[in-house]
Amino acid sequence: PGWSPRLVPARGRKSRHAPPAKSKAGRLKLPPPVDPEELLVVLERYRQHRLVLGALRAEFRAEVLQKKREERLGGEDSAELLEEHRRLMAWNDEENARQRARREERLRKEAEEEKRRKLEVAEKQARKMEDFMKEKEKEVLQLQEEAKSFITLENLDARIEECLDNPRNYNFAIDKDGRVVKRTVLS
Amino acid sequence: MPMKGRFPVRRTLRYLSQGDVVFKSAVKVMTVNYNTAGELSEGARKFVFFSIPQIQYKNPWVQIMLFRNMTPSPFLRFYLDNGEQVLVDVENKTNKEITEHVKKILGKSKETLEKEERERKKLSHPATFGPKKYHLRECMCEIEGQVPCPAFVPLPKEMRGKYKAAMKNEA
Numbered sequence: 001p002g003w004s005p006r007l008v009p010a011r012g013r014k015s016r017h018a019p020p021a022k023s024k025a026g027r028l029k030l031p032p033p034v035d036p037e038e039l040l041v042v043l044e045r046y047r048q049h050r051l052v053l054g055a056l057r058a059e060f061r062a063e064v065l066q067k068k069r070e071e072r073l074g075g076e077d078s079a080e081l082l083e084e085h086r087r088l089m090a091w092n093d094e095e096n097a098r099q100r101a102r103r104e105e106r107l108r109k110e111a112e113e114e115k116r117r118k119l120e121v122a123e124k125q126a127r128k129m130e131d132f133m134k135e136k137e138k139e140v141l142q143l144q145e146e147a148k149s150f151i152t153l154e155n156l157d158a159r160i161e162e163c164l165d166n167p168r169n170y171n172f173a174i175d176k177d178g179r180v181v182k183r184t185v186l187s
Numbered sequence: 188m189p190m191k192g193r194f195p196v197r198r199t200l201r202y203l204s205q206g207d208v209v210f211k212s213a214v215k216v217m218t219v220n221y222n223t224a225g226e227l228s229e230g231a232r233k234f235v236f237f238s239i240p241q242i243q244y245k246n247p248w249v250q251i252m253l254f255r256n257m258t259p260s261p262f263l264r265f266y267l268d269n270g271e272q273v274l275v276d277v278e279n280k281t282n283k284e285i286t287e288h289v290k291k292i293l294g295k296s297k298e299t300l301e302k303e304e305r306e307r308k309k310l311s312h313p314a315t316f317g318p319k320k321y322h323l324r325e326c327m328c329e330i331e332g333q334v335p336c337p338a339f340v341p342l343p344k345e346m347r348g349k350y351k352a353a354m355k356n357e358a
Contacts, residue, residue, distance in 0.1 A: 088292045092273060095288065099276040103260070 197240050206241025208286060209295045210249055213267045217242075220254045221261040221277075231261035233282035265293060 151159050171184035221231035263275040277285050315322050328336035344350045
């Protein structure tokens with residue numbers, strides 16, 4: 001984009017459709033004169049300046065990025081931290097082992113408790129059965145005893161004779177304490 | 188309007204900022220397996236109810252998942268970014284014990300936290316003035332003992348430019 005002479009200058013106050021002023025009819029605008037040697041020198045200096053500045057900027061940008069990256073990845077003494085981490089993990093494992101021991105202890109105790117309770121129940125059951133059997137045995141024996149004095153067809157006649165021979169007198173009165181008070185003679 | 192939930196203090200900023208478990212940057216996921224009934228999980232239940240909001244507040248980028256009634260005994264599991272898994276058995280432990288344990292194995296130590304705090308403070312200078320977002324004060328008029336803001340209290344005549352100019356012109 002050289003500074004070529006314009007025939008129509010860029011408008012300031014006037015719109016693009018307004019004609020230029022009469023006093024500017026023959027005006028030819030030219031760019032300012034340039035000394036070629038000076039131009040070369042100045043351009044060279046500017047080039048170097050911009051080169052240096054660009055390099056500096058890139059340098060600083062890279063530095064900031066590097067710092068940020070290190071920040072993000074946690075810039076640390078890797079060896080030390082790994083060591084620390086391993087130590088803590090080992091401690092955690094120990095803690096877990098202790099917990100496991102405690103848990104097993106507890107489970108074992110509970111299992112024992114369970115077994116003891118079961119045993120107790122079984123014993124109680126057995127005892128109950130035993131008592132029951134004893135009761136039944138006693139009853140059977142008692143019945144056997146009583147059976148000796150039962151009236152059967154054989155001693156029917158004999159027992160009838162016996163009853164008729166010994167009349168029993170039920171005519172008696174009782175007071176509140178159960179002692180016999182009065183007896184009436186059997187007629 | 189009443190507060191929401193059974194222990195609404197858990198939702199206050201003051202309570203949340205009192206949490207002191209800040210995980211190391213390697214921890215990505217925390218998983219808690221516990222039971223809703225049973226005395227063995229009591230500590231775990233309390234931990235989930237009271238301590239986890241504090242932990243999540245301090246570690247917003249750590250994913251925390253809760254699993255209920257999936258295993259007979261409660262435990263915590265941490266997944267680190269190098270693939271390592273850390274198992275923590277919490278059966279028959281109280282809430283406090285669990286937090287202490289977790290802080291010890293995977294939390295940032297107090298020195299690290301203080302160092303980070305100091306680094307953060309170094310970035311901004313407390314004596315500069317500017318927008319409230321980046322600085323402490325915006326104008327000198329905010330400080331006690333200094334000239335108050337002319338927007339609220341008009342300056343005495345002697346300090347005003349028009350008076351001084353008038354005096355100069357007079358003299």
